[in-house]
Amino acid sequence: AQSVAQPEDQVNVAEGNPLTVKCTYSVSGNPYLFWYVQYPNRGLQFLLKYITGDNLVKGSYGFEAEFNKSQTSFHLKKPSALVSDSALYFCAVRDAWSSASKIIFGSGTRLSIRP
Amino acid sequence: EPEVTQTPSHQVTQMGQEVILRCVPISNHLYFYWYRQILGQKVEFLVSFYNNEISEKSEIFDDQFSVERPDGSNFTLKIRSTKLEDSAMYFCASSSRGAEQYFGPGTRLTVT
Numbered sequence: 001a002q003s004v005a006q007p008e009d010q011v012n013v014a015e016g017n018p019l020t021v022k023c024t025y026s027v028s029g030n031p032y033l034f035w036y037v038q039y040p041n042r043g044l045q046f047l048l049k050y051i052t053g054d055n056l057v058k059g060s061y062g063f064e065a066e067f068n069k070s071q072t073s074f075h076l077k078k079p080s081a082l083v084s085d086s087a088l089y090f091c092a093v094r095d096a097w098s099s100a101s102k103i104i105f106g107s108g109t110r111l112s113i114r115p
Numbered sequence: 116e117p118e119v120t121q122t123p124s125h126q127v128t129q130m131g132q133e134v135i136l137r138c139v140p141i142s143n144h145l146y147f148y149w150y151r152q153i154l155g156q157k158v159e160f161l162v163s164f165y166n167n168e169i170s171e172k173s174e175i176f177d178d179q180f181s182v183e184r185p186d187g188s189n190f191t192l193k194i195r196s197t198k199l200e201d202s203a204m205y206f207c208a209s210s211s212r213g214a215e216q217y218f219g220p221g222t223r224l225t226v227t
Contacts, residue, residue, distance in 0.1 A: 032214045043119075043206060044158070044218040051214050090158065099212050100146050100170035102160040 002027045004093050006106035013081045013113055021076040021109045023091030032094040033074045034103065035065055039087045047089075050074060051096070061085070081113045117141045119219035121207050127225045128197055136192045136222045138207030147190045148208040148216060149182065151175070158206065164190065197226045 003026045013019045025031055035047040048059025055067045065076045074091060088108050095101040120139045128134050140147050149161040163170040164182055181193045190209075194201055204223050208216040 034215060036218070043121075043220040044208075046215050046217060049215050094214065096214075098170075099210070100163045100165045102148065102163055102171055102173075103150075103208075103216055104160070105158040107157045 002031075002093050002095065002104045004091050004104055004106035006089075006091055006109045008109050009107075010110045010112065013111070015083050015113050015115050016080050019076075019078050019081045019085070019111065019113075021089050021091075021111060023074045023076065023106060024072050025074060025091070025093045026072065027093055027095070030096045032096050033065075033067065034092040034094070035059065035063065035074075035076050036090045036092060036105075037087050038090065038108075044090065047076075083113045083115055086111055086113045119207055119209055119217055121205075121219035121222050123222060124220065125223045125225070127227065130199060130226055131196050134194050134197055134224065136194075136205050136207075136224070138190045138192070138219055139188050140190055140207065140209030141211075141217055142188070144209035144211050144217075146170075146210045146216075147182075147184070148210075149192045150206045150208060150218075151203040152206065152221075153203045161192070161205075194224075197224075199226050202226045 005024045033050040036044040050057050050067045058064045063078050090108050091106040092103045094103045122137045147164040152158045160173050162172045162176045179195045183191050204221045206221045207219045210216040
């Protein structure tokens with residue numbers, strides 16, 4: 001069965017500092033991996049995905065994520081945090097075999113950027 | 116930029132009543148989904164829909180739930196007899212043949 005783990009409920013970073021939000025996954029085959037962000041009273045916004053190819057993928061708002069197959073990790077990163085990055089971040093995984101496959105979400109990590 | 120829309124944004128209903136949550140997916144998408152998020156918990160998959168039939172459903176999606184695509188644009192989730200534990204934020208999502216799914220803003224369902 002597929003699963004995603006986000007070990008940190010909350011990450012606190014000062015504005016301008018680099019940030020990392022951790023994610024590890026477990027799948028039986030090749031994974032499709034995603035990061036979504038949820039702002040208060042809003043839906044889930046797609047940030048980036050890994051399907052195949054380069055292990056470093058770039059997404060919206062300056063975010064990037066590094067796929068590490070040996071460590072089964074897909075950590076979200078940003079070189080310089082902004083206060084507006086404060087939100088709830090979800091790592092997610094999907095089976096590659098079917099376009100109709102469900103997405104399995106992690107429990108979420110609340111990112112708080114202090115001025 | 117096209118987006119998924121959902122109505123209503125907030126629905127309050129009494130236990131035992133039927134509710135219909137509505138979604139308009141992105142127009143050229145082929146795959147449709149419902150998820151829910153109980154307050155403070157993770158987002159959970161309910162059902163996926165493709166080619167006018169259910170592709171996959173979770174154990175949450177029991178006989179009280181149904182989905183329909185009544186016309187070329189709407190995608191609905193019906194709960195026949197709501198229970199207190201159905202209170203949650205319900206998200207509709209759609210996708211093309213690509214990997215990522217695009218989510219609507221959600222409908223907050225409160226069952227009293």
